Amino acid sequence: MKNLQEEKEMLQEESSIFNARLQRRSFLQYAGAGAAGIALIAAGCKKDRNMDPPVTGGVTLDFKDDFGVLNYAYALEQLEAAFYIQVAATPYANISAAELAYFKDIQFHEIAHREFFKNALGAAAIGGLEVDFSKINFADRTSVLGTAKAFEDLGVSAYNGAGSLLKSTVYLTLAGKIVSVEARHAAYIRELISPNSFSNVEVVDMVNGLDKSRNPMEVLNIAAGFVKTKINVINLNA
Amino acid sequence: MNIVDILEEIEKVDGEVYERFSPRRTAMKQFFNIGKKVSLAAVPLALGSMFNKAYGQSTLPASVKAVLQFALTLEHFEAAFYTQALKASGGADFPSTAQGISDKTAIGIISGHETSHVNFLKGVIGADAVTARASYDWTASGAFPNPFATGNYGIFLAVAQALEDTGVRAYKGQAPALVGQGGVLTAALNIHSVEARHAAKIRYMRAQNGFAIKPWITGGNDSGVPNAAAVYAGEEITTQATISIVGINGTAVNAAAASESFDEPLTTQQVLDIVKLFGIS
Numbered sequence: 001m002k003n004l005q006e007e008k009e010m011l012q013e014e015s016s017i018f019n020a021r022l023q024r025r026s027f028l029q030y031a032g033a034g035a036a037g038i039a040l041i042a043a044g045c046k047k048d049r050n051m052d053p054p055v056t057g058g059v060t061l062d063f064k065d066d067f068g069v070l071n072y073a074y075a076l077e078q079l080e081a082a083f084y085i086q087v088a089a090t091p092y093a094n095i096s097a098a099e100l101a102y103f104k105d106i107q108f109h110e111i112a113h114r115e116f117f118k119n120a121l122g123a124a125a126i127g128g129l130e131v132d133f134s135k136i137n138f139a140d141r142t143s144v145l146g147t148a149k150a151f152e153d154l155g156v157s158a159y160n161g162a163g164s165l166l167k168s169t170v171y172l173t174l175a176g177k178i179v180s181v182e183a184r185h186a187a188y189i190r191e192l193i194s195p196n197s198f199s200n201v202e203v204v205d206m207v208n209g210l211d212k213s214r215n216p217m218e219v220l221n222i223a224a225g226f227v228k229t230k231i232n233v234i235n236l237n238a
Numbered sequence: 239m240n241i242v243d244i245l246e247e248i249e250k251v252d253g254e255v256y257e258r259f260s261p262r263r264t265a266m267k268q269f270f271n272i273g274k275k276v277s278l279a280a281v282p283l284a285l286g287s288m289f290n291k292a293y294g295q296s297t298l299p300a301s302v303k304a305v306l307q308f309a310l311t312l313e314h315f316e317a318a319f320y321t322q323a324l325k326a327s328g329g330a331d332f333p334s335t336a337q338g339i340s341d342k343t344a345i346g347i348i349s350g351h352e353t354s355h356v357n358f359l360k361g362v363i364g365a366d367a368v369t370a371r372a373s374y375d376w377t378a379s380g381a382f383p384n385p386f387a388t389g390n391y392g393i394f395l396a397v398a399q400a401l402e403d404t405g406v407r408a409y410k411g412q413a414p415a416l417v418g419q420g421g422v423l424t425a426a427l428n429i430h431s432v433e434a435r436h437a438a439k440i441r442y443m444r445a446q447n448g449f450a451i452k453p454w455i456t457g458g459n460d461s462g463v464p465n466a467a468a469v470y471a472g473e474e475i476t477t478q479a480t481i482s483i484v485g486i487n488g489t490a491v492n493a494a495a496a497s498e499s500f501d502e503p504l505t506t507q508q509v510l511d512i513v514k515l516f517g518i519s
Binding site: 102105108109110111112113115116118119120156159160161163164166167168169170172173174176177178179180181182183184185186187188191195196198199200203204206207208209210211212213 | 340343344347348350351352353354355357358406409410413414417418419420421423424425427428429430431432433434435436437438439442452453454478479481483486487489490491492495496498499500501502503
């Protein structure tokens, strides 16, 4: 009984990220003496991989190089473009001329991003994603604006989080050219929902004035609710 | 708070980051415990100085430091602009309408962010962070009428738009110098997108005040201010990485949409040429 209590305390202790890291570091220090250590780590990785369910169908984002990051962006742009194409094709009830015009603008921006990535990636591009918008009521302004806000804020945080994964300054600049346009969309949509919410505490931390970053797994977990195609991720943090 | 993300990002390029911060994890814990106790306002300085202590001024790469000093120079300028705008006397001439009152709230929000950026960057850079100028030439050496004069609210919004769009372009232009810098790059990107949110909001405010403009940049200088041409130089391009965006793959993307869908960077020199008119060197 006492042992159980001790174990529980140890587990709680381990849940702190700093301790977790240190534990890993200590492990590496113990195991890290030359090739034996490397083999041990490799064995660990291999075991993990075998435990993953076999990859069947869907698309695979391979983060071993910058193409993986670009394909990740391509996947998100496919999702956004499909959404706005639907919004522009079946506008919600009583949409104003100004709102319809801007939604058409945004539609073409996202199409431009999607097609740009497709061409830039060429043969390395993933296939087309099948989307699932069954949760969205396109006839209802609140549903459309809420989804648009979620997609735009997600896109901003995704690009912000992916920047440090890129090794090429050319691709980093291209991602930068797109993310600020996504942030402009986000601010506009937010203003339609609630005046002066363009950069509120949901997205910008008020102490340091920094926007959010999300890592690819966080982003894809959120996006998964709108995508039928299975998106596999490999070699992230490789 | 994003600090944990930032630390994790740094760890990707610098596995010893936690050791740099403190050789003992208990000290790291102490920092966070202290953070809970001290006032919220003290945190940005604490966070910045944590970065600074971790890397020390001699180990923060000179090229990275130069980028941060450049960013701080711009943030000082933006912060001072909005501080002036919100002054009861000598501030922007906000209309006493519902729109004007809402606009003033927005400027207050933006002002708060710019001041936060100043404090954040000062903390990261450390003791030799560049200081704000005692005064700025708000007319940009006569390029614009005084944005804070009575009846010049429209000018104020136009200058604010130019400053925000310049900020977006400036950060974008610096990103390549931070490639591989982990947390510092991420922090810069997190500021960059906030500036873009501001730019879109100011543009939307202008539209609400009767000036025809979109939240995104259409073509080149869409500000309606001919003297702001340098702020928008190159924004009109419709080719990205040799790929033509107009009508791409048979789509109906026209030239306006092609220019709007990508924001363009400015070089350090281009930005300096713009802001020197305001008295910044």
